[in-house]
Amino acid sequence: MSVPTAEEGITPAVTVLLVEDDEVIRRAVTLALERYGYRVVAAGDGLTGLERFKEGGNDVLLLDVMLPELDGIGLCRRIRETSTVPVLMMSARGDALDVVSGLESGADDYVVKPVDTAVLVARIRSLLRRATFQVAVPDAAAEGTHSAQTGLVFGDLTLDTAGLEVRRGGEPVALAPTELRLLLEFAANPGVVLDRQTLLRTVWDYGWDGDTRVVDLCVQRLRKKIGAYRIETVRGFGYKLRRH
Structure with missing residues (x-):
C-alpha cells in the first residue's frame, strides 16, 4: 500500500474506525490515513x-471481511442494528461471495x-459526502403527489426532502446514507428508468470498474424497507420508481 503525501485538507475531526487483524496492514492503513488528516481508531x-x-x-467504519472472534460481515450486521454510520468493507479476494455478503450485511461500499x-x-470521502449531503429534488419529481407538509408522496411512501426523513404507511423507515441517497435519486426521477x-x-459519486453489483445489492436492501413493488426492474436497462 502506497503512502502518499497529504492532499488538500480535510476536517481533522473526522474519525475512522479501522478493524483489521493483520498488524502490518493495520499500521500501514493507519499511517496513510493519518497523513491525510484523519483520526484513526484501530482494532x-x-x-x-x-x-x-x-x-x-x-464517522466512518473500515472493516476487513476476515476477522477473528467476529468476522466483518457479522460485525457490520451488529452495527446496522443500531446505526447508519457509513461502512466500507475490505476484502482480500473480491469474489462474488465476499462482495455480496458484505453489501447484504449493510455495508455501503467495498474495496479489494x-x-x-x-x-x-x-x-472514504465519497462515503462521508453521502452521509452529509444536502438534496434538492426538482419540482418535476412531485408529479405524483406533493404536499408542503409531507414532502414527496409515492403511494404509501413519504419523503421529507428537507428533513431527510422517510415514512412508509406513516411509520418511520431507517435508511443508511447510501440507501437514502439512492431513494432520493429515484424520487427526483419518478417513472424514469435509471x-x-x-x-x-x-449516488456513489465515482467511476466503477464495470462492477454494478453494489447497485443491485443496495436496491435489494432498499426494496426490503420500502416495499419490493416500489422499485421496478426494467430488464436489460435498469430500475425505476413507481409513482403510485
Missing part, C-alpha cells in the same frame, strides 16, 4: 471493533485488498 478483531464502535465518535491509499481515501452506471455516478 485487531471483530469483538474489539464492536466495543470501539460502542464507545462512539466514529491490496488497495492504493489514494483509492481508499477517495472511497441505468446502473448512472446510479453509480450520481
Whole structure:
C-alpha cells in the first residue's frame, strides 16, 4: 500500500474506525490515513471493533471481511442494528461471495485488498459526502403527489426532502446514507428508468470498474424497507420508481 503525501485538507475531526487483524496492514492503513488528516481508531478483531464502535465518535467504519472472534460481515450486521454510520468493507479476494455478503450485511461500499491509499481515501470521502449531503429534488419529481407538509408522496411512501426523513404507511423507515441517497435519486426521477452506471455516478459519486453489483445489492436492501413493488426492474436497462 502506497503512502502518499497529504492532499488538500480535510476536517481533522473526522474519525475512522479501522478493524483489521493483520498488524502490518493495520499500521500501514493507519499511517496513510493519518497523513491525510484523519483520526484513526484501530482494532485487531471483530469483538474489539464492536466495543470501539460502542464507545462512539466514529464517522466512518473500515472493516476487513476476515476477522477473528467476529468476522466483518457479522460485525457490520451488529452495527446496522443500531446505526447508519457509513461502512466500507475490505476484502482480500473480491469474489462474488465476499462482495455480496458484505453489501447484504449493510455495508455501503467495498474495496479489494491490496488497495492504493489514494483509492481508499477517495472511497472514504465519497462515503462521508453521502452521509452529509444536502438534496434538492426538482419540482418535476412531485408529479405524483406533493404536499408542503409531507414532502414527496409515492403511494404509501413519504419523503421529507428537507428533513431527510422517510415514512412508509406513516411509520418511520431507517435508511443508511447510501440507501437514502439512492431513494432520493429515484424520487427526483419518478417513472424514469435509471441505468446502473448512472446510479453509480450520481449516488456513489465515482467511476466503477464495470462492477454494478453494489447497485443491485443496495436496491435489494432498499426494496426490503420500502416495499419490493416500489422499485421496478426494467430488464436489460435498469430500475425505476413507481409513482403510485
